[in-house]
Every structure is written in structure tokens, then in C-alpha cells.
Amino acid sequence: MDITPTNQVLAVITTDRDRVGGSAPIFYVDSFSELEKVAVYLSRVFMAAVHDLGHGVYIIVKH
Amino acid sequence: MTIVLATFSGLIARLYMLRRDYRQYPSYPQGWAIHLFIGFIGALLGAILVPSLIEVEFAAVSFLLMAASQFREVRNIERSSLEKLEHTELVMRGTAYIEGIARVFEARNYLAIWTAFIVAIVSEMTIHAGWMVQIPAALAAGAIAAGVLNQLMRGPSIGDIADVKMTEIGFDGPILVVGGVSVMNVGLTTARERYLKQAVAAEIIPRDVEAKATLANIGQMQAIAHDAAAMVGVYMDVGEQEFTPLVRRDPESGKLVMVMIPSEDNQEAFLEAVSNVPVLETAIRKPLRSIAGRMMDGRG
Numbered sequence: 001m002d003i004t005p006t007n008q009v010l011a012v013i014t015t016d017r018d019r020v021g022g023s024a025p026i027f028y029v030d031s032f033s034e035l036e037k038v039a040v041y042l043s044r045v046f047m048a049a050v051h052d053l054g055h056g057v058y059i060i061v062k063h
Numbered sequence: 064m065t066i067v068l069a070t071f072s073g074l075i076a077r078l079y080m081l082r083r084d085y086r087q088y089p090s091y092p093q094g095w096a097i098h099l100f101i102g103f104i105g106a107l108l109g110a111i112l113v114p115s116l117i118e119v120e121f122a123a124v125s126f127l128l129m130a131a132s133q134f135r136e137v138r139n140i141e142r143s144s145l146e147k148l149e150h151t152e153l154v155m156r157g158t159a160y161i162e163g164i165a166r167v168f169e170a171r172n173y174l175a176i177w178t179a180f181i182v183a184i185v186s187e188m189t190i191h192a193g194w195m196v197q198i199p200a201a202l203a204a205g206a207i208a209a210g211v212l213n214q215l216m217r218g219p220s221i222g223d224i225a226d227v228k229m230t231e232i233g234f235d236g237p238i239l240v241v242g243g244v245s246v247m248n249v250g251l252t253t254a255r256e257r258y259l260k261q262a263v264a265a266e267i268i269p270r271d272v273e274a275k276a277t278l279a280n281i282g283q284m285q286a287i288a289h290d291a292a293a294m295v296g297v298y299m300d301v302g303e304q305e306f307t308p309l310v311r312r313d314p315e316s317g318k319l320v321m322v323m324i325p326s327e328d329n330q331e332a333f334l335e336a337v338s339n340v341p342v343l344e345t346a347i348r349k350p351l352r353s354i355a356g357r358m359m360d361g362r363g
Contacts, residue, residue, distance in 0.1 A: 039251060047302030050250030052237035058250050063304055 006062050010046050013038050015056035024059075032056070065186040066110045068198065072205030073106020073179030074099070079209060080171045098168070101137060102175045105130070109179030113187055130176075138169040153299060154292040154308055159282020163343045167216075174212045181208040218347075221267060221287065222338030224274035225319075229330055230266040232258060232322060241320040242266045244313045247305075254305045257324065261298065263333045267319040272360050273349055275317035280346035284310040287321055287340045294336035296326035 013027045014020050015035055027042070029035045039050045039058045048062035081098055108130050115123035142165040149155055156164075185204040189197045221227065230242035234255055239246045241264045249255050267287070269275040277283065288308045299306035308323030325333060350356030 036252060040253070043251075043304075044302060047304065049247075049304035050254070051248040052250040054236065063307075 009059050009061055010048055011042050011060040013042065013058045013060070019055060019057055064194070064197070065114055065183050065190070065201075066107075068186050068201045069110030069113070069179040069183035069205075070103070070106045072182040072202065072209075073109055073175040074103050076178040076205065076209035076212075077102030077106065077171065077175040080174065080213060098171075101134070101172055105134065105172045105175040106179040109176035110183050112180055113183035117187060134169055134172045137172060138165045141165040141168045152289070153297055153301070154289045155285060156289045157282050157285030159280065159343050159345050160286040160289060162282075162345060163286075163341070166344065170216060174209070174216065177212060178205055178208045181205065218344060219342045220338060221340045221342060224277060224342060225270055226268045227265055227334055227338045228268075229334065230264050230320060232262050232264045234259070239322065241311070241322045242313075242318070244311050244318075244320045246309055246311045246320065246322055249305050251305065257306070258322075261328065262322055262324045263328065263330055264320060264322040265334060265337050267321065267337065269317055272356070273351055276348035276350050277342060277346050278319050279312060279317065280343070280348070283343050283346035284312070284319060286343055286346075287319070287337060288323070290340040291321060291333065291336045292323060294339070295323070295329070295333050298324040298326050 182205040186201040
């Protein structure tokens with residue numbers, strides 16, 4: 001059986017260290033372009049969707 | 064003679080119904096072989112029922128009961144094989160749609176039995192008139208029976224219960240908004256650009272209260288997404304979840320919006336595809352048949 005977690009935050013990508021915390025893997029990046037790039041890479045790895053929470057915080061969620 | 068005629072008619076009826084379901088199921092040769100053979104057994108049963116009843120052999124009825132449980136098995140087989148294949152679909156069919164398809168496959172075998180049964184009756188009734196009358200009469204009865212039964216079995220499609228038209232696509236920050244309904248959060252700028260450039264969206268506006276209740280079914284919504292995507296073709300690849308065709312409901316008016324990125328931009332074809340999605344038997348609701356429903360509609 002293949003078990004994949006769905007509707008869970010698989011990763012958080014952010015430009016702002018102060019805004020995030022918690023148990024999901026967090027990726028800190030320096031710029032918006034890097035944010036987008038890392039988000040694409042991670043979404044392809046997880047085969048999941050990228051959501052924008054605003055203020056430079058992206059999350060990867062599998063649906 | 065009766066048995067041959069009736070079996071043949073039932074088989075032809077099943078073949079005729081197989082030909083029509085190309086969209087619900089790919090008609091590969093193996094599938095054809097399986098369903099034709101089961102249809103043949105059904106037709107044979109319907110055919111021998113009449114002569115055996117005339118001979119006052121009621122044991123035939125118990126064979127019919129046994130056969131009925133076999134045909135119910137057809138539904139299980141169809142359901143489980145479609146469920147297994149669900150993972151291989153880019154856009155899921157959804158369990159409601161699978162159930163609908165499985166039911167249709169079971170029901171069609173019964174239609175083959177009915178057709179054979181009717182042909183056998185007509186054939187037995189005209190047996191003394193000579194084969195010149197018997198064969199044409201029986202075959203005509205079979206054709207009429209198959210046609211009528213098939214017509215009765217045809218459910219409505221989305222175009223019959225709702226108006227389908229194109230609608231605009233926009234973004235409110237990262238939120239994809241289609242026809243005034245927020246659909247999802249699209250994070251990537253590149254994905255947003257792709258949506259603005261290539262996506263097509265349709266509004267499905269229910270014509271009455273009953274259509275509104277029917278369209279509110281999640282299985283029906285998923286079936287619309289699957290079928291429209293299957294007919295038009297999707298742009299997405301495996302794992303690109305942000306490009307999954309989506310159907311969402313506007314709680315305010317009860318209308319549905321569907322957005323997808325087609326492999327080729329053809330709005331006419333897209334609208335045609337959405338209108339032709341069948342209304343699932345399990346999704347149909349008739350709130351107006353209840354007192355509370357009529358009161359809500361101001362007709363109480």
C-alpha cells in the first residue's frame with residue numbers, strides 16, 4: 001500500500017524568518033525569485049500544489 | 064425457432080447498447096467480448112423462458128433468479144475494475160460516477176433479457192401464421208422493445224437541466240476567481256500566468272430548484288470535471304495539482320463554475336463537452352416533491 005499524506009502542510013517556504021515556525025519543514029530563502037524557484041522544485045518533488053499565504057510565505061499542500 | 068430468434072434479438076439489442084457507450088467506457092475488444100457474452104446468456108434466458116412457461120415448466124423461473132444474481136456480479140466487477148483504474152486517471156471519475164457506470168452495465172443485461180422475452184412472446188403468438196409472418200413480426204417487436212427500453216434508460220445531461228456558458232477568469236491576489244466564485248489558491252506566479260493565458264471556464268446555471276439540488280452533489284461535480292477533461296483533453300501532467308480541472312459551487316445562487324486548462328483552446332468544444340456530461344442517477348434530487356421543498360420555493 002502506498003500511503004501519501006493529503007491536506008497536510010508538507011513544507012513551508014518563506015523569505016521572512018519571523019513569520020513561520022512549527023513542525024513542517026521550513027525553507028528560508030532570500031528573494032522572491034528564489035521563493036518561486038524553490039516552491040516549483042518542492043511542488044514537483046511532492047507532486048503537490050503551491051499556495052500563497054501572502055507576505056512571502058508559500059506552503060506546499062498535497063490534495 | 065422462437066429461441067433462436069429471441070436470443071439473436073437480445074444479442075443484437077446488447078450490441079446496439081454497447082455501441083452507444085463509447086464515452087463512458089473505452090470499448091476495447093476484450094470489454095466487448097465479455098459484455099456480449101454475458102448479454103448472450105441473458106438473451107438466451109429470456110428466450111427459453113417463454114417456451115418453458117408454455118410447457119408449464121416453472122423451474123425456468125428459478126434459473127432466472129440464479130441468473131439475476133450473476134448479473135449483479137457484473138456490477139461488482141465493473142465497479143471494482145473502475146476503482147482500481149482510478150489511480151491511473153489524471154482527473155478522477157469519482158465514486159458516484161463509477162457507481163453510475165456499473166449500474167448501467169448491469170441494467171443493460173436486463174434490457175437484453177426483456178428484449179429476448181418480448182421477441183419470444185411475439186414469436187410464439189404468431190407461430191401458426193407461418194414463418195413469413197413470424198420472423199418479421201418478432202424482429203420488429205425486438206427492435207421496438209430495444210429502442211423504447213434504451214430511450215427510457217437514457218438520463219438527462221447537464222445541458223438539459225442547466226444553462227452552460229463561458230465566464231471570465233481572474234485573480235484576487237493568489238486566489239483564482241471564476242465567475243465571481245473563489246476556486247483555489249494558486250501560489251506560483253507562472254501558474255497564474257498560465258491560467259490567465261490558456262484556461263477556459265464555464266458557468267453552469269441550474270434552470271430550477273431541482274436542478275440546483277442535483278448539481279449540489281459532489282459526485283456530480285467530480286463527474287463534470289472528469290468528463291469535460293476526458294472530452295476536451297487536459298494540459299496538466301502528473302503531479303501538477305494546480306492545473307487539475309476544478310468544479311466549485313456558488314453557495315449564493317447554486318450555480319457551478321468549472322475551470323480547466325485544455326490541451327487546445329476551443330471554447331465551443333469545451334461548452335459542448337460540459338453540456339453533454341450525463342446527470343448521475345444517484346445525484347438526482349427532487350425537493351419539489353416534498354412539502355418542505357415546495358414551501359421553500361414559495362409554492363406551498
